[in-house]
Amino acid sequence: MIVARLKKGKERMILNGYPWVFRDELLSIDGPQRLGEVNVFSYDYGFLGRGFYNPESNRAVMVLTNRDEDIGKSLFKRRIMRALRKRETLYELPYYRLIHGEGDKLPGLVVDRYGEILVVQFRNRIVQNLKETIIETLVDVTSPTGIYERSDFEMGIEDRIDRNTGLLYGEVPERIEVVENGLKFLVDIEKSQKTGFFFDQRDSRAFCFSLVKKLSLKKGLDLFSFTGAFGINMAAAGAEVICVDKSMEDLKLAKLNSELNGLDNSVQFVQSDVIDFIGRFEKDDAFDIVVLDPPSLVKHRKELSTGVGLFRDIIKGLLPIVRDRGVLGICTCAYNIGLEHLVEAVKRSTENSGITFSHLAVTLQSPDHPWLMQVPESLYLKCLWGMIEKE
DSSP states (O other), X not given: OEEEEEOTTOSHXXXXXXXXXXXXXXXXXXXXXXXXXXXXEOTTOOEEEEEEEOTTSSEEEEEEESSSOOOSHHHHHHHHHHHHHHHHHHOSSSEEEEEEGGGGXXXXXXXXXXXXXXXXXXXXXXXXXXXXXXXXXXXHHHOOSEEEEEOOSOOOGGGOOOOOEXXXXXXXXXXXXXXXXXXXXXXXXXXXXTTSSOGGGHHHHHXXXXXXXXXXOOEEEEESOTTTHHHHHHHHTTOEXXXXXXXXXXXXXXXXXXHHTXXXXXXXXXXXXHHHHHHHSOTTSOEEEEEEOOSOSOSSXXXXXXXXHHHHHHXXXXXXXXXXXXXXXXXXXXXXXXXXXXXXXXXXXXXXXXXXXXXXXXXXXXXXXXXXXXXXXXXXXEEEEEEEEEO
């Protein structure tokens, strides 16, 4: 067993449920310098917990439990069952994120549930090495008909995980139908982005629907539309919508989703780079509501100023095509971009323009993507909704 001892004063966050010990917080590591189980102690030798040591990562220790207990199937079963019970109280239908990494005290593990199908993602070497135990436990707890892996994503160099994709258990269909907010969506878990469907925007999409309905908004624009979930919610609420995305495959599925909901006459699909689309759009043909939901523009803290600048430029380009008293929704899924940075981007984009952005709401990731107050990184999705008022 590897033994880690922390520097003086570094135990507080671990005792409060934070799972990571960074390399510069370690006073000493006794034992083999390899990936392995570790007992974690404070500077004065108080037991803090047990987890795994990764000698190749700046996040050197992942603490999985503050108890003196074995890290095995029983621990994973307890955590997965707790996560499952929480989702079952939140949602009537079994379409949600079942495990959300740190938010469910299983850092690096993502599991999305599509009825009887699970899609898993292993985001660090530690959980990847525990894959067999995790899959066995998921089968025991949820009795799925199939489990598919989508660990084919870009990670930092230090993580050095295997980028795997493929069937891990049972069988999965080519496409899965899910129901959200009364609307149906087809999901291609093998070819779509990440784990197939962005459940984290469930509450934001419901808010968007209610806003279009309440304000009788007639014309909508869904930018970075993916498979059309925001646009289809707008259309279902009564708007004529344009969905814009650079991926033709995603737009094809978006069109099928519009047809599935009987909305194909209300939604137009445009394959284009979003910035190019904004630049060439006729400024006199304004929208009542625009939703901007780009992929993560900031992967690391050092890119923050660039990301804020990109948001500023995109918002500035959008302002002429949003009508007076129209709605603009701005989303970021980057942990390093906070709500204050979205506000800053709006302020900078409206300088000397006579345009004001009046707050309507802030929406966050849905609760199947838990935000733990003790783990700041578990809050990553923020959407700022406002009314554009022009002089």
